[in-house]
Every structure is written in structure tokens, then in C-alpha cells.
Amino acid sequence: MIVLALMAALLTGASHEEARYVMGTMAVVRAEAPAGETAVAAVDAAFAEMTRLESIMSTWREDTEISRLKAAVPGSWTTVSPELGEVLAAALDVAAASDGAFDPTVLPLVKTWGLRTGALHVPTPAVLDSLRQRVGYRLVEVAGNRIRFLRAGVELDLGGVAKGFALDRARSAMIATGATAGVLDLGGSLLVFGPRDADSVGIVAPDDPARRVATVQVRDACVATSGQYERYVEIDGHRYGHILDPRTGRSVDRRGSVTVVAREGWLADALATAAFVLGPEAGAGLVARYQGASCVFVSEDGRGGWVVTRHPRR
Ligand code: ADP
Ligand code: MG
Numbered sequence: 001m002i003v004l005a006l007m008a009a010l011l012t013g014a015s016h017e018e019a020r021y022v023m024g025t026m027a028v029v030r031a032e033a034p035a036g037e038t039a040v041a042a043v044d045a046a047f048a049e050m051t052r053l054e055s056i057m058s059t060w061r062e063d064t065e066i067s068r069l070k071a072a073v074p075g076s077w078t079t080v081s082p083e084l085g086e087v088l089a090a091a092l093d094v095a096a097a098s099d100g101a102f103d104p105t106v107l108p109l110v111k112t113w114g115l116r117t118g119a120l121h122v123p124t125p126a127v128l129d130s131l132r133q134r135v136g137y138r139l140v141e142v143a144g145n146r147i148r149f150l151r152a153g154v155e156l157d158l159g160g161v162a163k164g165f166a167l168d169r170a171r172s173a174m175i176a177t178g179a180t181a182g183v184l185d186l187g188g189s190l191l192v193f194g195p196r197d198a199d200s201v202g203i204v205a206p207d208d209p210a211r212r213v214a215t216v217q218v219r220d221a222c223v224a225t226s227g228q229y230e231r232y233v234e235i236d237g238h239r240y241g242h243i244l245d246p247r248t249g250r251s252v253d254r255r256g257s258v259t260v261v262a263r264e265g266w267l268a269d270a271l272a273t274a275a276f277v278l279g280p281e282a283g284a285g286l287v288a289r290y291q292g293a294s295c296v297f298v299s300e301d302g303r304g305g306w307v308v309t310r311h312p313r314r
Pocket of ligand 1: 104106161213225226242272277
């Protein structure tokens with residue numbers, strides 16, 4: 001009887017959906033709840049949480065907690081908000097697992113290349129060499145809510161993991177407000193939760209957003225995609241995308257995309273970026289190390305088209 005009553009409440013419950021600009025992108029949040037005002041409150045809570053996390057983790061603004069860390073004295077510990085400690089620990093976990101393909105200290109490289117401003121500047125080998133002194137996940141340590149840099153000039157960039165982490169926290173905020181189910185789309189990273197039918201999420205051709213080349217089924221999980229096809233600078237016919245290989249100091253020279261599905265948003269986001277750097281083979285190997293995570297690579301087939309590979313295969 002209780003189950004039936006619950007199901008009836010779900011079927012007759014209310015829902016609310018809103019789109020707002022946050023974390024540098026358009027976000028759409030939908031909540032399902034027993035009552036309309038609860039659904040509205042849950043959507044509000046999700047946006048409030050994403051906005052709060054942006055003011056901690058954004059490196060696009062100087063007034064955020066992460067940007068202020070630049071002033072930290074190398075070798076000495078700084079107390080940070082628990083969220084920053086947590087997301088950094090998560091990022092360092094994937095950094096170690098990917099042997100530095102994913103690296104939350106890439107910011108000096110990103111800035112030097114001009115990938116943010118669009119004013120591309122190809123650094124000389126000497127400059128790349130000197131940047132290497134300031135880039136490397138082993139140059140930062142985290143212990144709970146304290147972090148320290150081991151060398152001067154180290155700068156954090158959580159752009160490869162922050163949106164996924166924010167989706168996790170927004171989900172928690174929605175559940176705490178009373179939402180029974182939800183769909184959160186943050187600039188293409190999607191998180192769904194609650195007793196809904198599986199959502200079919202399309203993966204598009206990297207050169208044609210109108211053409212679907214694969215579909216993934218998502219249930220109580222997050223799906224994140226990384227690729228160079230949306231954010232890049234083109235010079236002399238050469239594309240420099242916003243994802244760098246920290247091991248070479250250069251933009252990853254690969255077309256295509258990788259989509260990762262995982263229970264946690266931070267993991268899907270970080271693994272997608274890491275797997276894109278590693279490429280289909282090593283990338284799939286990395287994803288396979290995380291229980292419950294799966295990935296879809298869309299790679300060039302050498303004849304102007306795309307080839308889709310899934311791991312685990314099914
Ligand atoms: P998007 O921001 O489009 O969702 P990603 O999640 O793949 O894409 O993150 C890309 C961002 O992560 C870049 O804009 C940059 O700030 C940062 N980044 C670039 N290369 C790396 C890397 N190798 N490891 C970790 N972060 C990276
Ligand atoms: Mg990512």
C-alpha cells in the first residue's frame with residue numbers, strides 16, 4: 001500500500017524547470033516533487049549551489065577562493081573551504097590514475113597559449129620548458145581542507161572537473177529540499193536522478209552537432225563529454241583546442257570526442273577530460289579502472305567519417 005501511495009504521489013506530483021546562466025554556460029534544471037512549491041524550491045537550491053561553487057572554484061574571476069590561492073607561500077599550508085579540498089583531492093586522484101594526463105595544475109599552460117582569450121600565442125620550446133617547472137599534479141598537496149603548493153607559480157584549474165562536481169552538489173541540494181527526481185544539464189554535462197525511465201542521451205558528430213552518431217542510456221548517473229570541437233582557436237588551418245596534454249605542454253591534437261557515464265558527476269567530468277588526452281586505447285583502460293564507469297569514443301575513421309567505440313563493449 002505504501003509503495004502504491006508513493007507511486008501515485010510520483011505520478012501525480014509536480015515538476016518545475018528553469019534555465020539560467022551559471023559557471024560560464026547555460027544550465028537547465030528540472031525537478032520533480034510531490035508539490036509544486038517544493039519543485040520550485042529544489043530548482044532554486046540547485047542554482048544557488050552551483051553559483052556558490054562557482055564563487056569558490058572559478059579561475060575566470062579574480063575574486064574566487066581558488067584565484068586568491070595564487071598568493072599562497074610555497075610550502076606552507078592554506079586552509080580552504082571543504083568543497084575546494086574535496087574537489088582537489090578528487091582531481092588529484094584522477095591525475096595520479098591517468099599518470100598526469102589529467103592535471104589540475106595546467107593553468108599556466110592554458111594562459112600562456114592564450115587559449116582563454118583567443119589570442120593564440122605559440123610558446124617557444126624554452127618557454128614550454130620553464131612552464132614545466134610550474135605544472136605538475138605532484139606540486140600540490142591536499143589534506144582535508146588544507147592545501148599547499150610545493151613551488152612558486154603553481155596555479156590550479158579545476159575546469160576539467162568543476163562542472164561535474166557542481167552537478168553532484170546541486171543534486172544533493174535538490175534532494176535535501178524534497179525533490180524526488182531531477183534532470184540537470186550544465187553546458188552539455190547531464191546528471192539525472194530519481195525513479196525515472198532511463199534517459200537517452202545523444203552523442204553528436206564532432207563536426208556536425210545536428211547529427212547523432214551514438215546514444216547512451218543514463219539512469220541515476222552523469223554523462224560528460226570532452227572534445228576540442230567547440231572551444232578552440234584556429235591559426236593557419238591548425239586548431240588548438242582548450243584541452244592540453246600536460247606531458248607535452250601542447251594542445252591535444254585530436255579530433256573526435258569522448259563521453260563518460262558514471263554515478264558521480266565529478267568522476268564523469270574528470271574521466272572525460274583525461275580519456276580525451278589519453279586517446280581511445282589508454283583512455284578506455286583508465287575508465288575501466290573505475291567501477292560502474294563506461295565510455296564512448298567518437299574517433300576519426302581516416303576517411304572523413306567517424307567511428308564509435310564503446311567500453312565496456314555490449
Ligand atoms: P568543458 O569545460 O568544455 O566541459 P572539459 O571538462 O574537458 O571541458 O575541461 C576542459 C578544461 O579543463 C579546459 O578549459 C581547461 O581549463 C582544463 N584543462 C585543459 N587540459 C586539461 C588537462 N589535461 N587536465 C585537466 N584539466 C585540463
Ligand atoms: Mg571534464
